[in-house]
Amino acid sequence: MTRVFVYEYLSGGGLVDGDPAASTTLMPLGQAMRDAMARDLLRARLGPVTVATCAAAGPVPAGTQAVCAAPGEAPEVFVARQAARHDLVWAVAPESDGLLAAMQAAVGRSRWLGCDAAAIALASSKGATLARLRAHGIATPHDLADEATRWVVKPDDGAGAVATQVWTSRGAAAADARRRENVGAAAWLEPWVDGEPMSLSLLARAGHAELLSVNRQRIAVDGDGLLRYDGVDLDCVSPNDPRRATLATLAGRVAAAIPGLAGFAGVDFVWHPARGPVAIEVNPRTTCAFVGLSERLGRCLAADIVAARRETLHA
Numbered sequence: 110m111t112r113v114f115v116y117e118y119l120s121g122g123g124l125v126d127g128d129p130a131a132s133t134t135l136m137p138l139g140q141a142m143r144d145a146m147a148r149d150l151l152r153a154r155l156g157p158v159t160v161a162t163c164a165a166a167g168p169v170p171a172g173t174q175a176v177c178a179a180p181g182e183a184p185e186v187f188v189a190r191q192a193a194r195h196d197l198v199w200a201v202a203p204e205s206d207g208l209l210a211a212m213q214a215a216v217g218r219s220r221w222l223g224c225d226a227a228a229i230a231l232a233s234s235k236g237a238t239l240a241r242l243r244a245h246g247i248a249t250p251h252d253l254a255d256e257a258t259r260w261v262v263k264p265d266d267g268a269g270a271v272a273t274q275v276w277t278s279r280g281a282a283a284a285d286a287r288r289r290e291n292v293g294a295a296a297w298l299e300p301w302v303d304g305e306p307m308s309l310s311l312l313a314r315a316g317h318a319e320l321l322s323v324n325r326q327r328i329a330v331d332g333d334g335l336l337r338y339d340g341v342d343l344d345c346v347s348p349n350d351p352r353r354a355t356l357a358t359l360a361g362r363v364a365a366a367i368p369g370l371a372g373f374a375g376v377d378f379v380w381h382p383a384r385g386p387v388a389i390e391v392n393p394r395t396t397c398a399f400v401g402l403s404e405r406l407g408r409c410l411a412a413d414i415v416a417a418r419r420e421t422l423h424a
Contacts, residue, residue: 110156111415113222114195115173116188116212117143118202121161122177123184138397140166142201145400147173149411150199152403159195161187184208189215197222197415201395203268204233209394222418224313224393228369232393235265235297238367239388245366247359248387250299257300261336262286265295268392270328273336275301302389304381308341309360310398311374312410314417318364318374320357321406324398326377341398344405352380359386367391371421372414373399 118124119139143160147170150158159176160169169175178187184202192198192215199222202208210229213221224232232238239249250261260282263273276282282298289296306326311318323346327339346353363376375392403410 111197112157112159112195113150113155113197113199114159114161114176114188114191115143115147115150116161116191116198116200116202117146118184118200118208120163120166121184121187122163122165123202123208136165139201141400142395142397144170145403146199146201146395146411149403149409152409153412153415155412155415156196159191161191185211185215188212192216192220196220197418199223199395199411199414204229204393205264205266205268205271207233207266209233222414223372223395224374225369225371228367228371229393231367231369232391233266234295235263235267235299235390238391239299241366242363242388242391245362247362247366248381248384250302250387250389253302253381253384253387254300259301260298261301262289262296262298263336264289265297267297270336270338275330275334275336277334302379302381302387304379304387306377306379307345307386308378308396308398309356309363309376310396310402311360311364311370311376312413312417313364313370313372313374314421315371316365316368318360318370320353320360321410322398322402323353323356343398343402352385355385359388363388363391367393369393372418373410 117139119136120143147160151172158173160173162175198216198220200212202212243249260276260279262282262285286296286298306328308324310321322344325342325345329337373395375396377389378386381387
């Protein structure tokens with residue numbers, strides 16, 4: 110019997126108190142991930158499943174046990190307390206402000222179901238991630254700098270589209286980056302890549318990756334240049350699509366470049382009309398693309414993720 114604790118940062122109580130924007134816009138995404146993970150674990154029949162929740166989140170899936178943080182309890186303290194009561198912890202948190210890294214450190218390697226500390230640390234920096242990928246021959250936005258007509262400024266440790274601004278002038282983008290840095294925020298500036306925004310969902314282990322799905326990201330830029338994430342369309346590139354082989358190769362190269370990727374991970378990229386895939390970032394955790402993917406693929410990804418972890422530990 111394996112006891113598993115599922116923790117998703119927002120639905121587990123993180124950032125919601127006093128932040129109505131997070132509660133109304135991001136909570137549904139977090140809760141959907143939480144519930145998909147929990148239901149998949151129930152299908153895997155590994156053992157009891159405990160799910161973190163809070164007053165602002167909806168009920169946990171039937172068949173699981175709900176648990177809440179104590180009043181005033183820091184997220185990493187709550188997760189560490191629950192980790193001691195469970196055999197495995199499957200956690201989702203933003204990379205920003207070191208949150209995901211803190212969760213991994215609080216849980217420890219023996220119980221953590223996901224990427225290792227080195228992979229999380231690297232992927233928590235946009236600049237460091239792209240430098241690593243570029244060193245392994247993977248195209249990144251800076252390879253297209255000479256043809257750029259727009260530029261993007263975002264937090265170097267950001268997650269999703271939060272605080273991501275698109276500029277039509279490199280000078281304006283640089284000024285934005287300086288303003289952020291002047292108030293102590295680490296900013297990242299890169300050329301905008303024209304093309305189709307997409308993502309890869311991977312099952313990673315020991316420097317290798319299985320490409321689970323290629324997804325289409327619904328991304329929009331509003332009138333003020335703010336980037337907005339409107340969701341994801343799962344598995345939109347069929348096995349017969351000629352792009353599929355190229356993207357399977359990309360998945361393998363990313364895993365080789367960041368060998369600490371483990372379990373479910375994501376790669377955001379843009380399919381450029383002339384250059385093909387251009388990597389934007391790596392997500393060292395479960396992403397929104399997990400929701401509904403087991404059903405789409407006709408398999409239990411939670412069981413596969415746990416099995417892959419056990420194989421790696423005993424290799």
